[in-house]
Amino acid sequence: MIGARSGAPMSKARISNTHRTPLNARIVFNDGQTIVSCSVHQLTESGATLQVHSVLGIPSTFRLALSDTTQHPCWVVRKAAKEIKVAFTDWQPAAEAMGA
Numbered sequence: 001m002i003g004a005r006s007g008a009p010m011s012k013a014r015i016s017n018t019h020r021t022p023l024n025a026r027i028v029f030n031d032g033q034t035i036v037s038c039s040v041h042q043l044t045e046s047g048a049t050l051q052v053h054s055v056l057g058i059p060s061t062f063r064l065a066l067s068d069t070t071q072h073p074c075w076v077v078r079k080a081a082k083e084i085k086v087a088f089t090d091w092q093p094a095a096e097a098m099g100a
Contacts, residue, residue: 025050027084028071029062038084040066047077047087055079061089 023043027036027050036058042049048064060076064086074086 022051024067026065027052027058027062028065029059035065040064045088046091046093047074047085048072050084050086052082052084054082055084058084064088 023040025038025040027038028034036052038050038052040048041051050064052058058076058079062074064072064074066072072088073090075089076084077087078085
């Protein structure tokens with residue numbers, strides 16, 4: 001596949017449906033006893049970028065509960081002052097992306 005702007009080949013691993021409109025969501029941990037509101041600023045099949053008031057106290061693994069009732073178990077890839085990038089631990093690559 002050729003990139004639209006550069007003419008360079010694009011990796012199949014980078015091709016995914018990306019949702020860029022902020023979504024309301026909740027970070028859920030501590031057996032559901034702790035819930036932190038957040039907004040999802042980038043959502044792909046394999047992970048998300050979350051905006052929070054503070055990353056303090058948010059563990060390295062949690063469930064992300066989206067406003068459409070979808071939930072994903074997550075692990076933190078990167079934390080900044082008010083941003084968390086996560087990977088979904090339940091994500092499975094499509095067979096065609098793995099060369100099948």
